[in-house]
Amino acid sequence: MTGQPLLSVRDLAVEFGHGAATSRPVDGVGFEVGEREIVGIVGESGCGKSLTLLALLGLLPAGGRVAAGSITFGGKDLLGAGPSVLRSLRGRQVALIPSDAGAALNPVARVGRQLRLSLRTHQPQLTGQQRRGRALDALRRARLPRPEQALAAYPHELSGGMQQRSAIALGLQNEPRLLLADEPTTALDVSIQAEILKLLVHLRDELGSAIVFVTHDISTVREICDRVVVMYAGQVVEQGGVDEVLTSPRHPYTAALLGSIPPLGGVPPEQLETVTGMPPDPGAWPGGCRFQARCRRHLSLGEPEECTSTWPGSADGISVQAACHFPLDASSLEEVRR
Amino acid sequence: MTEPLLSIERVSHEFGARRALLPGRRTHLAVDDVSLSVAAGESLALVGESGSGKTTLGRVVAKLLTPTGGTVRVDGRDVGGLSGRELLAYRRTVQMIFQNTQHAFNPRRKIRDILADPYEIHGLPAPGGRDAALGELLERVGLHASMLDRYPHQFSGGQRQRIGIARALSLGPRLIVADEPVSALDVSVQAQVLNLFARLRRELGLSLLFISHDLRAVYFLCERIAVLYQGRLVEVAPRERLLEHPLHPYSRRLIAAVPGLGERDSAEVSAADAPAAAPDAGESTAAAVAGAEPVTGVGCHYASRCPLHLQLGRPERCLTERPALRAAAGGSAVACHFAGDEPPAPVRSVVSEEVG
Numbered sequence: 001m002t003g004q005p006l007l008s009v010r011d012l013a014v015e016f017g018h019g020a021a022t023s024r025p026v027d028g029v030g031f032e033v034g035e036r037e038i039v040g041i042v043g044e045s046g047c048g049k050s051l052t053l054l055a056l057l058g059l060l061p062a063g064g065r066v067a068a069g070s071i072t073f074g075g076k077d078l079l080g081a082g083p084s085v086l087r088s089l090r091g092r093q094v095a096l097i098p099s100d101a102g103a104a105l106n107p108v109a110r111v112g113r114q115l116r117l118s119l120r121t122h123q124p125q126l127t128g129q130q131r132r133g134r135a136l137d138a139l140r141r142a143r144l145p146r147p148e149q150a151l152a153a154y155p156h157e158l159s160g161g162m163q164q165r166s167a168i169a170l171g172l173q174n175e176p177r178l179l180l181a182d183e184p185t186t187a188l189d190v191s192i193q194a195e196i197l198k199l200l201v202h203l204r205d206e207l208g209s210a211i212v213f214v215t216h217d218i219s220t221v222r223e224i225c226d227r228v229v230v231m232y233a234g235q236v237v238e239q240g241g242v243d244e245v246l247t248s249p250r251h252p253y254t255a256a257l258l259g260s261i262p263p264l265g266g267v268p269p270e271q272l273e274t275v276t277g278m279p280p281d282p283g284a285w286p287g288g289c290r291f292q293a294r295c296r297r298h299l300s301l302g303e304p305e306e307c308t309s310t311w312p313g314s315a316d317g318i319s320v321q322a323a324c325h326f327p328l329d330a331s332s333l334e335e336v337r338r
Numbered sequence: 339m340t341e342p343l344l345s346i347e348r349v350s351h352e353f354g355a356r357r358a359l360l361p362g363r364r365t366h367l368a369v370d371d372v373s374l375s376v377a378a379g380e381s382l383a384l385v386g387e388s389g390s391g392k393t394t395l396g397r398v399v400a401k402l403l404t405p406t407g408g409t410v411r412v413d414g415r416d417v418g419g420l421s422g423r424e425l426l427a428y429r430r431t432v433q434m435i436f437q438n439t440q441h442a443f444n445p446r447r448k449i450r451d452i453l454a455d456p457y458e459i460h461g462l463p464a465p466g467g468r469d470a471a472l473g474e475l476l477e478r479v480g481l482h483a484s485m486l487d488r489y490p491h492q493f494s495g496g497q498r499q500r501i502g503i504a505r506a507l508s509l510g511p512r513l514i515v516a517d518e519p520v521s522a523l524d525v526s527v528q529a530q531v532l533n534l535f536a537r538l539r540r541e542l543g544l545s546l547l548f549i550s551h552d553l554r555a556v557y558f559l560c561e562r563i564a565v566l567y568q569g570r571l572v573e574v575a576p577r578e579r580l581l582e583h584p585l586h587p588y589s590r591r592l593i594a595a596v597p598g599l600g601e602r603d604s605a606e607v608s609a610a611d612a613p614a615a616a617p618d619a620g621e622s623t624a625a626a627v628a629g630a631e632p633v634t635g636v637g638c639h640y641a642s643r644c645p646l647h648l649q650l651g652r653p654e655r656c657l658t659e660r661p662a663l664r665a666a667a668g669g670s671a672v673a674c675h676f677a678g679d680e681p682p683a684p685v686r687s688v689v690s691e692e693v694g
Contacts, residue, residue: 044524160388189387190551194595216524219554220597260529262558264596265581271536272529272558278494 004075005032006210007056007178012069014051014060016282023283024067026051027234028313033178038204038211040221040242042257043231046279049214052231053180056212057096058086074177092122095176099183101167105155111166112151115139115173122174138173139166141206143199161192165199172203179203179211185220197224218257222246230254233279233290235313238322248333250322252297255333287311289325300335301326341414342375343545344399344432344513349373349408351394368394369405370569373663376513381539381546383556383577385592386566393517395566396549400434400515401425412513426460433506437518439498443490449476449501450486456508475504479534496527503534513545520555528555535559553596557581565589568639571663575670585672587646636660638674646676 014026026048033039041049054060056071058078071078073094078086098104106114115135119126126134139147142165155163164184171179181200185193201224204211213225221228221242228245230238230253238251249255259273277294280286288308292298298307306312306325313323321327351369369391376382384392397403399410401417410417412431420428436442443452453472457463473483479500490498499519506514516535520528532555538544539559550556556563557577564574565586573586584590637657641647647656655675663673 044526190553190597191387191592191595194597197597217597218525223597257526260526262529262532262554264554264557265578268558271533274529274533275526 006035006037006074007033007212008070008072009052009056010070012052012055012071013067014048014055015065015067016063021283023281024285025234025282026055027285029069029231029234029236031229031236031239033210033212035177036204036208036210037227038200038213038225040225040228041212041214041231042216042218042221042228044216044279046282047231048234048282049231050182053096053182053212053214056180057090057094059090059096091118091176092174093176094178094180095171095174097168097171097179097181097184100187101163102155102160102187104167105163105170107155109154110151111139111153111155111158115151115170118170119173134173135169138169141172141203142166142169143195143202144169160188161195164188164192164196168196168199168203172207172209175207176209179209181211181213183215184213186215186217193220194223200224218246219261230257233285234282235290235311235323237291237313237324240321245321248328248330250327250329251291251324252295252328253291254322255328256296289323297324297326297328297332340377343378343380343412344547345373345375345411345414346395346399347373347409347411349395349398349405349410351391351398351403352406355406368569369398371408372566372569372571373408374564374571374574376545376547378512379539379543379545380562381548381560383560383563384547384549384566385551385553385556385563387551389568390566391569392549392566394569396434396515396517396547399513399547400432401428402434430460430509431511432513432515433509433511435499435502435506435514435516435519437522439495439502439522440490442502443498445490448487448489452490452501453486453505453508456505460509462509471508475508476501478507478538479504480530494527496523496531499523499531500534503531503538507538507542510542511544513547515547515549517549518551519548521550521552532558553581553592565592570639571673572640573670573672573674574663575672576668579668579670583668583670585666585670585677586640586674587644587677588640591645646674650676 009032010030012026012029013024016023016025029048029052031039041052043049051060051064055066056078060066066079073089105111112135115138116131119131119134136147136151139150144150144162144165150158150162150166155166158166168184184200185196188196197220200211200213203209213221215221225242228239228242229236230245230251232253238245238249238254245254246258249258253275256273256275260275262268262272275294280290280293286293288306288310289295289312292307295307298304304325311323312325349369349372350367352365352367354365372395374382384395386392394403398405404418412428417428450472453475454468457468472486476483476485481497481500481504490501493501502519520531523531535546536559539546546560548556548560561577562574563577563580565572565588567588573580573584573589580589581593584593637659638644638661641656644656647653653676659675661673661675663671665671
């Protein structure tokens with residue numbers, strides 16, 4: 001990455017509750033997104049990846065608050081920004097593509113009306129004629145077949161893939177600099193999923209928008225992302241270039257995630273590699289490394305004391321590739337894989 | 339070859355068929371003349387996109403739906419006319435597991451009661467006492483006997499799916515129909531549940547009809563893969579054969595769509611598909627929006643999206659004659675007039691030139 005990143009997140013923490021009942025589902029997350037870059041955030045349910053995304057937009061669910069850290073977008077501090085500044089950014093410069101498009105679209109308004117409404121909100125200078133043209137254009141860009149018909153359709157009249165394309169059109173029509181995509185393909189079939197992934201790459205190329213792509217499926221990351229951020233228990237455990245992280249992961253958790261993908265081709269293994277046990281509870285994070293209780297490397301090294309006593313990452317959550325006292329190298333990776 | 343455990347013979351299912359006599363009613367042929375068989379101990383996958391009829395076919399096999407045409411045989415016996423005691427016996431042989439674990443259980447009942455149901459319904463004494471049997475069931479699927487007094491909401495999605503598997507196993511079935519049992523789960527939890535299926539198959543010699551759109555899961559678990567498209571069986575083949583030599587153009591497209599296949603350069607291969615795939619994909623759905631029937635009864639359903647059809651200069655035969663399933667090399671069977679055994683190398687480039 002060269003020059004100033006478009007988005008910079010440092011030491012971000014999100015808290016819920018008060019006093020003894022305080023939980024920190026996001027705890028010291030840091031990453032950067034450059035112009036025109038696609039960054040994947042990967043992790044299991046409950047690792048804090050979606051909350052991180054919502055915190056960026058200032059849209060945390062009720063009771064949630066940013067307890068620490070900084071978010072800078074295009075040189076502007078987002079956390080200190082007032083509601084009016086945030087409103088001017090949301091939709092216009094930063095747009096969200098939700099995971100369940102069916103639920104995100106208004107069921108009682110035609111797709112065209114929803115697109116025009118968003119244009120009127122974010123770009124009031126446009127005339128009605130221009131808005132209609134832009135809406136049609138956005139649907140075309142989202143590769144909806146027969147966009148004129150889709151404009152006049154209610155969401156329930158569209159298939160799941162077409163609903164997702166409409167939601168993407170809604171996000172991209174204001175040509176934002178940053179698109180936040182929260183599991184945009186999980187509700188879809190594999191063949192449609194592949195098309196939506198390709199569409200995201202096309203949009204980056206056409207509009208020059210950067211994309212943050214949140215998913216639990218590390219194999220989709222390989223398809224489209226330039227860099228990847230792996231989250232576990234509210235923290236970033238590994239980040240780096242996609243090829244680097246996915247071919248030679250340094251954190252045992254990343255290696256385990258990759259090992260749990262069933263291989264395609266050859267003789268299937270008798271058992272897939274799995275991470276045993278469950279992630280810890282956000283209300284009671286363990287000290288030291290949070291993955292240690294499930295970590296096979298920790299076990300094979302004779303349960304070294306550092307793992308339970310000190311957090312192996314950096315304070316800002318960004319300056320090391322892998323937050324592990326004993327990161328994997330080529331030979332230990334082989335061992336883990338066996 | 340010995341008689342297959344399950345044989346599906348020319349099964350069709352049409353939704354709304356009975357009401358179709360009334361004016362203005364439309365019917366939907368969800369499964370269209372499909373024949374398949376599963377040997378004892380074998381695992382067969384049904385793959386295809388939404389609307390391919392894979393779930394409907396699974397429900398027909400589990401006898402949750404009565405097909406409007408064709409016959410399902412288990413151990414050579416037509417299961418269509420079963421009732422009373424014989425139907426109960428059939429239900430002990432074939433059990434079903436569902437995708438949505440949140441809705442598969444009554445939220446107000448404890449796991450103990452949920453798992454005891456099969457014994458009650460079938461009037462069977464549990465071997466060695468009910469509690470011991472239920473505890474053993476839970477241990478078998480990797481949970482603890484101490485969890486019997488919990489409610490469904492106290493479990494995670496992966497754990498609930500294990501309970502669904504335990505319930506299906508309680509009567510010692512020989513065939514399990516699993517409808518997308520892992521698609522709602524996190525990738526890491528998916529691996530655990532897939533491992534459980536693999537282990538149960540080894541330990542109990544279960545046959546499996548595994549319905550999924552995830553080729554990776556299917557390849558791990560099933561020896562043979564059947565590809566459905568809009569209610570029709572387009573190809574069935576041993577897993578290695580299907581992956582390495584897919585014959586039907588639709589099978590090829592399914593395989594190209596698998597994310598993260600091999601190295602990153604495979605993304606470029608499938609990217610070549612994108613311009614053709616994207617507009618085509620919505621075509622049929624868009625037609626449905628407009629109220630038009632996306633496919634007609636004659637010819638090949640896939641012709642309008644088929645790169646091979648295009649490459650061959652849109653032969654008339656694809657539009658007028660329904661391709662029959664025919665045997666091909668390596669144990670494959672394919673329903674396509676023109677699919678050969680040659681590698682599909684030139685197909686993609688032609689498509690991107692003409693459409694892209």
